[in-house]
Amino acid sequence: MIKILAACGAGINSSHQIKTAIEEEMENRGYSVKVDAVVIKDITEELLKDYDIFTPISKPKLGFNISIPVIEAGPILYRMPAMSKPVFDELEKTINQLKKNN
Amino acid sequence: MSTIIEFANSLFQPLINLGAAPLMLIVLTVLALLMKVKFSKALEGGIKLAIALTAMGSIIGTLTGVFAPALENFVKSTGIELSITDVGWAPLATITWGSMYTLYFLLILVVLNIIMLILNKTDTLDVDIFNVWHCSIVGLIVMHYSNNNLFLATILVIIIGIMKFINADIMKPTFNYLLDMPDSNPTTTTHLNFMLNPVIMLFDKIFDKIFPFIDKYDFDATELNKKIGFWGSKFAIGFYLGIFVGILGKQSVKDTFELAFVGGMCLELFSIIGTWFISAVEPLSQGITNFMSKKFEGRMFNIGIDWPFLAARSEMWAAANILAPIMLLWALILPGNKILPLGGIIAIGLTPALLVVTRGKILRMIIIGTLMLPVFLYSGTAIAPFVTTVAKRVGAFPKNLPANAMITHSTLEGPIEKFIAIIVGKAGNGGIKNILIALAVVLIYIILFIWYVKQMNSRNAEYTNEKESV
Numbered sequence: 001m002i003k004i005l006a007a008c009g010a011g012i013n014s015s016h017q018i019k020t021a022i023e024e025e026m027e028n029r030g031y032s033v034k035v036d037a038v039v040i041k042d043i044t045e046e047l048l049k050d051y052d053i054f055t056p057i058s059k060p061k062l063g064f065n066i067s068i069p070v071i072e073a074g075p076i077l078y079r080m081p082a083m084s085k086p087v088f089d090e091l092e093k094t095i096n097q098l099k100k101n102n
Numbered sequence: 103m104s105t106i107i108e109f110a111n112s113l114f115q116p117l118i119n120l121g122a123a124p125l126m127l128i129v130l131t132v133l134a135l136l137m138k139v140k141f142s143k144a145l146e147g148g149i150k151l152a153i154a155l156t157a158m159g160s161i162i163g164t165l166t167g168v169f170a171p172a173l174e175n176f177v178k179s180t181g182i183e184l185s186i187t188d189v190g191w192a193p194l195a196t197i198t199w200g201s202m203y204t205l206y207f208l209l210i211l212v213v214l215n216i217i218m219l220i221l222n223k224t225d226t227l228d229v230d231i232f233n234v235w236h237c238s239i240v241g242l243i244v245m246h247y248s249n250n251n252l253f254l255a256t257i258l259v260i261i262i263g264i265m266k267f268i269n270a271d272i273m274k275p276t277f278n279y280l281l282d283m284p285d286s287n288p289t290t291t292t293h294l295n296f297m298l299n300p301v302i303m304l305f306d307k308i309f310d311k312i313f314p315f316i317d318k319y320d321f322d323a324t325e326l327n328k329k330i331g332f333w334g335s336k337f338a339i340g341f342y343l344g345i346f347v348g349i350l351g352k353q354s355v356k357d358t359f360e361l362a363f364v365g366g367m368c369l370e371l372f373s374i375i376g377t378w379f380i381s382a383v384e385p386l387s388q389g390i391t392n393f394m395s396k397k398f399e400g401r402m403f404n405i406g407i408d409w410p411f412l413a414a415r416s417e418m419w420a421a422a423n424i425l426a427p428i429m430l431l432w433a434l435i436l437p438g439n440k441i442l443p444l445g446g447i448i449a450i451g452l453t454p455a456l457l458v459v460t461r462g463k464i465l466r467m468i469i470i471g472t473l474m475l476p477v478f479l480y481s482g483t484a485i486a487p488f489v490t491t492v493a494k495r496v497g498a499f500p501k502n503l504p505a506n507a508m509i510t511h512s513t514l515e516g517p518i519e520k521f522i523a524i525i526v527g528k529a530g531n532g533g534i535k536n537i538l539i540a541l542a543v544v545l546i547y548i549i550l551f552i553w554y555v556k557q558m559n560s561r562n563a564e565y566t567n568e569k570e571s572v
Contacts, residue, residue: 057413060413064328
């Protein structure tokens with residue numbers, strides 16, 4: 001199980017769209033992932049340690065080094081398959097790499 | 103004609119009589135089916151919205167049930183009249199999505215977007231269907247004050263809609279600058295909170311002319327946010343504002359703790375329930391996006407999404423963190439304000455606009471933000487009777503509270519539009535004076551926006567020049 005963290009302004013709308021889209025698409029591609037959605041402001045170094053991949057809308061400045069892979073998931077919010085596909089592809093590549101390393 | 107209306111009534115009245123939650127369950131399920139969503143998925147969304155509406159009502163009941171009496175004591179012991187409970191944005195969004203008119207205003211704005219795209223008056227395709235509730239609330243306020251004048255409400259929503267699409271176009275280069283996005287990135291937003299930009303820009307120009315030296319003292323926003331830690335999160339805010347009300351309201355220690363825990367619990371629950379109805383609106387958003395992108399296949403445009411792509415900039419959070427205690431202070435001293443800030447105290451309805459206009463100059467954001475907060479508090483106070491009435495109508499307000507107990511959102515996006523909606527609504531009842539005032543106010547609103555567009559255009563020309571000289 002790969003744990004992914006999505007984030008947005010209130011942890012309600014954008015991050016949940018990303019969560020739903022990633023969970024659905026990755027399941028279709030045969031991966032088991034779990035995505036949590038939070039307010040970006042509440043992310044700490046400690047919190048990120050619990051996750052394998054971070055999928056913000058756009059790259060944030062959090063004040064510490066992000067030690068897990070970061071994939072910008074903004075294009076998912078356009079709701080157009082051609083635009084979100086590269087995000088999912090990159091995610092798939094990263095998941096495979098993580099699995100290999102374990 | 104009358105038989106048609108009678109027939110429609112006999113068909114729809116029983117549905118309407120079911121109440122908001124069952125009605126919206128049926129309407130959203132049917133709409134999702136029309137958007138070719140699978141039946142089980144469509145029904146899942148419909149059920150979730152109905153449950154979200156019910157849950158919001160029950161949390162509002164718990165929160166106001168505990169806070170309203172304490173706030174009454176607070177008023178008695180301090181003499182400060184803060185009787186309105188600030189529930190934040192999620193309950194207001196849910197309540198608004200519980201109204202059929204939101205679907206009507208959605209239709210109006212989608213058609214407007216298509217027309218403007220065809221006429222090349224905008225380059226923005228809006229897929230942020232969820233946030234239609236912001237314009238819907240403006241329309242609903244007009245109707246509330248004008249004895250249900252739908253025509254007047256539609257006109258105002260269209261005027262604001264046109265400006266929002268233009269605004270999404272002219273802000274685009276600033277988004278690229280703030281987030282280091284390449285020109286090929288289509289992200290923009292039509293969010294109502296950026297309609298405050300013209301007023302913020304007015305103040306920003308004053309800084310340019312008189313206090314430009316202040317930018318030297320800008321500090322690192324990221325560092326500040328790290329120091330604030332969990333104190334800015336929802337449960338913590340609910341907790342210490344509960345303690346604050348308890349102490350100033352001279353409650354017992356036991357009751358003070360109850361206020362703190364109930365406050366923290368409700369603010370967290372509002373967010374959790376808020377996520378529920380996102381999935382209910384999702385099929386509708388996807389369906390409209392599919393329809394629109396098919397219609398304009400092959401054309402390049404910007405895509406309007408919800409504002410939080412800007413949440414990556416730490417300045418907007420630093421400003422929100424600093425503005426929170428300032429708002430509490432304002433609430434205590436402003437004559438006429440009746441809101442005790444709670445659910446809306448982290449002013450995400452304000453700081454994204456500050457970020458865009460000042461381009462991340464943190465001190466300007468804080469100072470201009472401080473000057474803007476009273477507008478939000480007065481606007482939130484002004485719409486409280488309306489919000490409470492609507493909440494009661496959709497069954498999201500407890501019946502056993504005193505008549506003066508009200509709810510609102512302290513930092514609801516588009517505070518100026520709320521005042522305009524009230525003024526326009528009152529003009530709908532006739533009277534030359536009211537009509538003239540409404541016309542004058544709308545005219546000033548439009549002129550200020552035109553001035554702002556000019557400023558943004560010259561800013562955008564600078565961006566283009568910089569790129570060419572590289």
